[in-house]
Amino acid sequence: xxxxxxxxxxxxxxxxxxxxxxxxxxxxxxxxxxxxxxxxxxxxxxxxxxxxxxxxxxxxxxxxxxxxxxxxxxxxxxxxxxxxxxxxxxxxxxxxxxxxxxxxxxxxxxxxxxxxxxxxxxxxxxxxxxxxxxxxxxxxxxxxxxxxxxxxxxxxxxxxxxxxxxxxxxxxxxxxxxxxxxxxxxxxxxxxxxxxxxxxxxxxxxxxxxxxxxxxxxxxxxxxxxxxxxxxxxxxxxxxxxxxxxxxxxxxxxxxxxxxxxxxxxxxxxxxxxxxxxxxxxxxxxxxxxxxxxxxxxxxxxxxxxxxxxxxxxxxxxxxxxxxxxxxxxxxxxxxxxxxxxxxxxxxxxxxxxxxxxxxxxxxxxxxxxxxxxxxxxxxxxxxxxxxxxxxxxxxxxxxxxxxxxxxxxxxxxxxxxxx
Amino acid sequence: xxxxxxxxxxxxxxxxxxxxxxxxxxxxxxxxxxxxxxxxxxxxxxxxxxxxxxxxxxxxxxxxxxxxxxxxxxxxxxxxxxxxxxxxxxxxxxxxxxxxxxxxxxxxxxxxxxxxxxxxxxxxxxxxxxxxxxxxxxxxxxxxxxxxxxxxxxxxxxxxxxxxxxxxxxxxxxxxxxxxxxxxxxxxxxxxxxxxxxxxxxxxxxxxxxxxxxxxxxxxxxxxxxxxxxxxxxxxxxxxxxxxxxxxxxxxxxxxxxxxxxxxxxxxxxxxxxxxxxxxxxxxxxxxxxxxxxxxxxxxxxxxxxxx
Numbered sequence: 029x030x031x032x033x034x035x036x037x038x039x040x041x042x043x044x045x046x047x048x049x050x051x052x053x054x055x056x057x058x059x060x061x062x063x064x065x066x067x068x069x070x071x072x073x074x075x076x077x078x079x080x081x082x083x084x085x086x087x088x089x090x091x092x093x094x095x096x097x098x099x100x101x102x103x104x105x106x107x108x109x110x111x112x113x114x115x116x117x118x119x120x121x122x123x124x125x126x127x128x129x130x131x132x133x134x135x136x137x138x139x140x141x142x143x144x145x146x147x148x149x150x151x152x153x154x155x156x157x158x159x160x161x162x163x164x165x166x167x168x169x170x171x172x173x174x175x176x177x178x179x180x181x182x183x184x185x186x187x188x189x190x191x192x193x194x195x196x197x198x199x200x201x202x203x204x205x206x207x208x209x210x211x212x213x214x215x216x217x218x219x220x221x222x223x224x225x226x227x228x229x230x231x232x233x234x235x236x237x238x239x240x241x242x243x244x245x246x247x248x249x250x251x252x253x254x255x256x257x258x259x260x261x262x263x264x265x266x267x268x269x270x271x272x273x274x275x276x277x278x279x280x281x282x283x284x285x286x287x288x289x290x291x292x293x294x295x296x297x298x299x300x301x302x303x304x305x306x307x308x309x310x311x312x313x314x315x316x317x318x319x320x321x322x323x324x325x326x327x328x329x330x331x332x333x334x335x336x337x338x339x340x341x342x343x344x345x346x347x348x349x350x351x352x353x354x355x356x357x358x359x360x361x362x363x364x365x366x367x368x369x370x371x372x373x374x375x376x377x378x379x380x381x382x383x384x385x386x387x388x389x390x391x392x393x394x395x396x397x398x399x400x401x402x403x404x405x406x407x408x409x410x411x412x413x414x415x416x417x418x419x420x421x422x423x424x425x426x427x428x429x430x431x432x433x434x435x436x437x438x439x440x441x442x443x444x445x446x447x448x
Numbered sequence: 449x450x451x452x453x454x455x456x457x458x459x460x461x462x463x464x465x466x467x468x469x470x471x472x473x474x475x476x477x478x479x480x481x482x483x484x485x486x487x488x489x490x491x492x493x494x495x496x497x498x499x500x501x502x503x504x505x506x507x508x509x510x511x512x513x514x515x516x517x518x519x520x521x522x523x524x525x526x527x528x529x530x531x532x533x534x535x536x537x538x539x540x541x542x543x544x545x546x547x548x549x550x551x552x553x554x555x556x557x558x559x560x561x562x563x564x565x566x567x568x569x570x571x572x573x574x575x576x577x578x579x580x581x582x583x584x585x586x587x588x589x590x591x592x593x594x595x596x597x598x599x600x601x602x603x604x605x606x607x608x609x610x611x612x613x614x615x616x617x618x619x620x621x622x623x624x625x626x627x628x629x630x631x632x633x634x635x636x637x638x639x640x641x642x643x644x645x646x647x648x649x650x651x652x653x654x655x656x657x658x659x660x661x662x663x664x665x666x667x668x669x670x671x672x673x674x675x676x677x678x679x680x681x682x683x684x685x686x687x688x689x690x691x692x693x694x695x696x697x698x699x700x701x702x703x704x705x706x707x708x709x710x711x712x713x714x715x716x717x718x719x720x721x722x723x724x725x726x727x728x729x730x731x732x733x734x735x736x737x738x739x740x741x742x743x744x745x746x747x748x749x750x751x752x753x754x755x756x
Contacts, residue, residue, distance in 0.1 A: 045534055212744070214695075226729075230730065232726070414565050
């Protein structure tokens with residue numbers, strides 16, 4: 029009881045403070061009456077907010093005590109032998125998903141796959157090489173616009189443009205990375221942010237090429253095996269997908285095909301980045317992240333290592349962007365704001381830096397949750413921001429932190445050895 | 449031809465008033481960075497909240513409330529500074545304090561989360577649409593420098609520059625001579641040592657957040673008066689620009705933040721006037737990149753020694 033009394037003062041102060049915080053935003057609403065702005069008081073908001081803060085501050089130790097035994101659920105551990113089995117099950121589920129899920133669920137899953145691709149790409153830069161990149165969306169936009177412009181100006185199809193989209197994004201990554209990678213940590217962060225914004229502003233302002241704020245629309249969906257998935261052939265005398273296979277035309281086919289393509293692209297990204305990290309260049313990235321000075325003194329060239337990470341990350345963003353453009357059928361600069369970079373970065377950090385499975389899990393969580401909360405769209409972003417803060421406080425290492433291969437000395441044996 | 453000089457004077461004046469705002473916000477970034485080494489992404493939102501609180505205060509008093517304009521402006525500034533001071537404190541306590549000592553990326557994500565939260569917090573409370581701010585300081589004076597071109601100087605912009613210069617002077621004196629200023633300089637040099645010598649570092653950090661928030665709020669109120677409208681999303685771009693200014697001047701350095709703010713403001717207005725207004729942001733960011741390439745630590749920043 030005395031512990032409760034001791035908390036009374038601080039709780040009261042916290043409650044008063046929350047009055048000051050809430051009152052000007054929720055308590056006194058600005059309203060326009062004719063040409064004048066007047067205030068409409070809503071004191072009940074303030075009162076409830078202050079009461080909630082008061083109660084929380086007062087009961088926090090008790091709540092901590094009551095939930096002390098609770099832990100966030102962790103994923104079950106699998107022995108290395110079972111790994112292929114688990115992986116096969118997940119893959120099977122991923123491939124079977126579109127055939128029993130509804131249209132909107134498959135649509136969301138496609139979006140998740142795009143973000144998995146982007147997350148894995150940024151994971152190379154931030155997770156593996158430890159370079160803080162806040163302008164990743166710039167390369168995503170480059171990829172999307174490469175396809176859009178190639179289609180618009182030269183009539184290239186998605187599959188023709190895809191490799192070039194990746195290549196041009198990678199080239200941008202290389203060119204931009206060249207001057208800025210000499211910078212350290214936060215300077216790098218702000219310069220990459222600047223570059224992301226520059227690319228977006230150029231897209232807005234180079235109206236003659238990019239269509240300005242309206243962007244480029246009417247992009248065709250990707251073809252399947254060279255067959256367009258439209259109701260009637262695009263060119264005279266052509267065959268469409270449903271005609272070729274003798275199926276009834278159904279727009280759902282397109283949705284499923286898009287999902288499967290996204291899944292394939294995401295899988296390729298996963299495979300490639302998974303191999304890269306085991307190659308000498310991947311080891312060099314991790315070494316550089318851990319200690320740049322040690323790396324330099326061992327004769328490694330930090331510039332080259334950083335540049336390769338930057339370029340490869342940008343390339344995957346380019347693939348993701350091209351696919352995004354083809355799926356939407358329209359690109360405009362609105363899709364490539366900083367909030368997008370922040371979202372991708374959150375996916376990487378929330379997943380557990382450098383952890384590929386974590387990135388996939390985080391992409392699912394961060395994309396699916398807001399989609400489920402569409403009805404509460406007003407509160408969606410508010411909660412998203414709050415979740416980021418709370419996750420960093422409760423689980424800063426991410427959902428699935430990487431377990432490094434390491435040798436641990438058996439503690440019992442070590443103690444015996446020391447005693448001897 | 450003779451109009452060139454007056455036009456330049458006009459643009460320099462516009463740039464100076466814009467730069468003053470950037471400088472006010474940039475100080476908050478640079479002080480927080482100097483002390484705990486984190487980019488406080490939510491700082492731009494604090495500036496936006498300051499602008500809103502100023503408008504709420506103004507509406508509470510009433511534009512034709514009978515009080516002299518000077519008092520009304522002063523009240524707006526004071527209330528906005530007070531409330532955002534609390535915001536600065538609360539944001540630090542809730543979102544950053546539990547994360548002290550964790551890797552750099554963790555507080556950064558938390559700050560991005562806080563920034564998104566605050567934007568939507570205000571959008572929910574006060575509506576997401578543009579809000580008109582009554583022209584409290586109307587009028588302007590104009591003069592000619594020879595040619596036909598009249599240099600046009602609105603009083604609201606003069607107010608921005610006067611208040612900013614006064615605050616900068618006060619801040620410089622405070623940091624240089626007060627006890628708290630000395631403590632915070634000590635902390636930015638070496639946090640652990642300062643702690644060992646009996647400085648309450650937690651208080652210094654809170655103080656930094658509060659002071660930075662108050663200056664940003666002043667910037668917010670002043671810009672709301674000068675521009676005449678605001679919405680919950682003005683903080684983001686202003687925040688990025690101000691951070692750019694802080695980096696430009698050398699992050700961690702207060703005079704650097706002032707210098708960076710003014711340079712950025714002037715460069716932006718000149719670019720808008722002589723190149724194209726659409727390209728002003730591109731010029732601002734390009735300037736940042738170029739300066740960092742030549743001087744990676746910013747204009748007045750001290751080179752950081754890497755230790756093993």
